Amino acid sequence: MEFAVDQALKIYSGGLGFLAGSHMKSVYALKQNLVGIGMLWKFGYYDQGRKADSSMQPEFHEKIYHFLTDTGIRFTIPMLGKEVRVAAYYLPPDVFQTAPLFLLTTDTDGNDAATRAISYTLYDADVTLKVAQCMILGIGGARLLEELGYEPQVYHFNEAHAVSAVFHLFNKYKKVPELKKRIVFTTHTPEEAGNEKHDIRFLENLGFFSGVPLDTVRKISGNSGDVFNHSLTALSLSRKANGVSRLHGEVSRAMWKSYPKISEIGHITNAQNKAYWVDKKLEESRIAKDTAGIAARKRELKQVLFKTVADQCGKLFDPDVLTIVWARRFAGYKRPDMPVWDLDRFKKLMGNQERPVQFIWAGKPYPKDEGAINTFNHLYYLGHLFPNVAVLTGYELTLSKQLKDGADIWLNTPVVTREASGTSGMTAAMNAALNLSTFDGWICEFAKDGENSFILPVAQGGDVNKQDADNLFAKLENTVIPTYYDNPEKWRNMILNSMDDVSVEFDSDRMAREYYEKLY
Known part of the structure; x- marks a missing residue:
């Protein structure tokens, strides 16, 4: 349903799309015999804007892509009691260095307004429309291959x-x-x-x-x-x-x-596709085992991110200060607001002048998920109280890359066993950020606590949320922050370990x- 192959092609919502995009790029590099079939979403997922009071506003803008090729293929599918026309567009491999990618749309001549709307927005909230989208992808994808004379x-x-x-x-x-x-x-x-x-x-x-x-x-x-x-x-x-x-x-x-x-x-x-995500200077320093070179480049990359923070939030962040980032899809089980559940403890953390901390949140909630949107807005308004807290909009490929380049700590807080894999921490690790995470998903295959990452113990019975939040603060106060400020050599060695460990297995x-x- 979604492929994130480049910032310019906005047909994705988040991790599932980032993953499919990375798969397409590796297929291209390895010259595998595979084609992708997806959907050409007229309005994408949504553009994450702000209302007059700066609370989050889902915005829907028409997207036109001049780099796609109209195949000229048109066929119909019986659906909703009508013959729905489907048009097929093509992304040639050399445009974004991907496997060949075909994209289907019902926004084409011969369809009425209702059937054109099937391919307007990714994961439409209307049940009938969403099932119709799945039918275009499924039945339409199989029909497209027949039209191409291609038997997989x-x-x-x-x-x-x-x-x-x-x-x-x-x-x-x-x-x-x-x-x-x-x-x-x-x-x-x-x-x-x-x-x-x-x-x-x-x-x-x-x-x-x-x-x-x-x-x-x-x-x-x-x-x-x-x-x-x-x-x-x-x-x-x-x-x-x-x-x-x-x-x-x-x-x-x-x-x-x-x-x-x-x-x-x-x-x-x-x-995730290392060739796309990794900063070349960081990678050169990793290969040379030059931890000082990694640290110097990381400081430069933090300054790039902080220009975006200043632009969006009017706050000037310091590249020498420990910077924690929580950025991915906003969803209840991912618990983005865990750090502020104990507000007194959070205020104490953010008010420490001797060992200062900067915090950045970013991510797109599902546009109809009021709970997740409220969490996003709550964090944004709470951020007004702190010069060292930023909540950013526009979490797509470009901002995601900036955040991974600029994070010292990549925070990951899902309820254990509910995150099938998670991938954002992989690309953060490729770019010299250390993961601070609950023990879930891909992390279980990567993490060595205190060597290449910081891992929270798995909560047992009782109030899982309270245990995880308490463990998060304990890890920050007793391990993460002291290591960053008091033992920079260990920090740099952990980063090198992390970059080495993620480099092959998670490419x-x-x-x-x-x-x-x-x-x-």
């Missing part, structure tokens, strides 16, 4: 958004074994409740099943009754599936163990090879 050996469904394609393909191949040998599936959702479900007749009325009778749908998809589980269907009709970290693989197998007929679930840990070239060899 493998269809890779990255999350269950495109699962409608299996019914179109079932009509073509007629037998489940023929279908399964062509399909692989990646699940990104670590909890059962997060997997989309809909009433099966609602989906049938939309045309989701491509005319396959409901009895057959139930029989082949692993669903019984009237509730259709998209992820269960993908798992039932794939020959192989994977979670996106070692821990997530374990969580997924436990989550689906009561369904014995699904595919095996392995894991391929997420990664998407490794991930792309594993997908090709293990899954495809």
